[in-house]
Amino acid sequence: MTVFHFFNCAILTFGPHAVYYSATPLSEYDTLGTSIKAAVVYLATALVKLICLATFLKVSESDSFDPYQEFLKALIGFIDVAGLYFALTQLTHRNISQNHKFQAVGLGWAFADSVLHRLAPLWVGARGLEFTWDYILQGLEANANLVLSISLAALGSLMWLRKNKPKTLIPIIYLSAGIVATMPSITSYLRRGLGWHFPKVVGFELFTSLVMAFISWQLFSVCQRPSV
Numbered sequence: 001m002t003v004f005h006f007f008n009c010a011i012l013t014f015g016p017h018a019v020y021y022s023a024t025p026l027s028e029y030d031t032l033g034t035s036i037k038a039a040v041v042y043l044a045t046a047l048v049k050l051i052c053l054a055t056f057l058k059v060s061e062s063d064s065f066d067p068y069q070e071f072l073k074a075l076i077g078f079i080d081v082a083g084l085y086f087a088l089t090q091l092t093h094r095n096i097s098q099n100h101k102f103q104a105v106g107l108g109w110a111f112a113d114s115v116l117h118r119l120a121p122l123w124v125g126a127r128g129l130e131f132t133w134d135y136i137l138q139g140l141e142a143n144a145n146l147v148l149s150i151s152l153a154a155l156g157s158l159m160w161l162r163k164n165k166p167k168t169l170i171p172i173i174y175l176s177a178g179i180v181a182t183m184p185s186i187t188s189y190l191r192r193g194l195g196w197h198f199p200k201v202v203g204f205e206l207f208t209s210l211v212m213a214f215i216s217w218q219l220f221s222v223c224q225r226p227s228v
Contacts, residue, residue: 005135006122012139013118016146017111026104029096035108038087042112045083052076074185081181084109084156098161099220106153110146118142137202144202147209151216152180158223165223176215183208 021027021035056072087105096104118138125135155177158165165173179186187205190196196204 009122009135009139012136013114013122013142014111016143017107017114020107020146024103026100026107029100031096031100031104034091034096034101034104035111037091038105038108039112041083041087041091042109043116045079046112046116049076049079052079070185070188073188074182077184078181081152081156081177084153085160088153088156089160098157099224101161102153102157103150106150107146109153110142110149113145113149114142134198137198141202141205144205144209147213148180148183148205151209151212152177154216154220155180158219162223169219169222172215173219176212176219180212 021032026035053073053076056076057069084105087109088102122135122138125132155173158173159177183205187201190201190204191198
């Protein structure tokens with residue numbers, strides 16, 4: 001039963017990444033190499049963030065919300081944006097369209113995040129003797145992160161690769177990217193500042209990911225239209 005629970009949670013956590021790759025044109029255009037490169041960039045970015053967190057943040061003895069510490073975490077979190085910029089603009093990609101490029105980068109980014117932050121806890125905890133909903137919720141959280149990562153990659157693609165976008169949309173694009181980039185700080189405030197329980201936070205992440213995906217899709221569609 002414990003192994004069955006582990007595999008269920010693992011499929012829920014990592015399965016949507018494989019489904020997204022195989023069910024979209026990404027598999028037809030063989031963008032796996034782009035996703036792998038993006039995953040490597042994510043791991044390097046995570047290492048830089050870890051060094052910065054260890055250098056500039058002090059270890060808190062309580063689990064209370066510290067605005068100054070969270071502000072520093074949010075600033076350090078923007079290293080992810082720099083990593084995405086590098087993955088989208090500096091890496092050599094196959095001859096694929098901008099549409100497929102940001103999806104492949106976002107997919108690799110989200111998969112690496114799930115492996116780094118959820119594989120070990122899943123392996124240790126989900127095989128325990130006592131059933132818990134925590135790892136199912138972590139799988140749902142990974143799905144929300146997948147949607148947010150692809151949304152952020154889409155917005156980054158508009159910011160850095162799309163030159164002829166409507167000027168009226170530029171503030172909305174940057175604002176949306178800022179919201180997605182600061183989601184870890186927002187959810188941290190909900191948990192530690194407002195005392196939200198994990199299921200409620202995951203529900204918020206799922207809802208927000210769908211909203212930001214819709215906004216990103218609309219912005220990308222408008223910017224794809226030929227200018228008159």
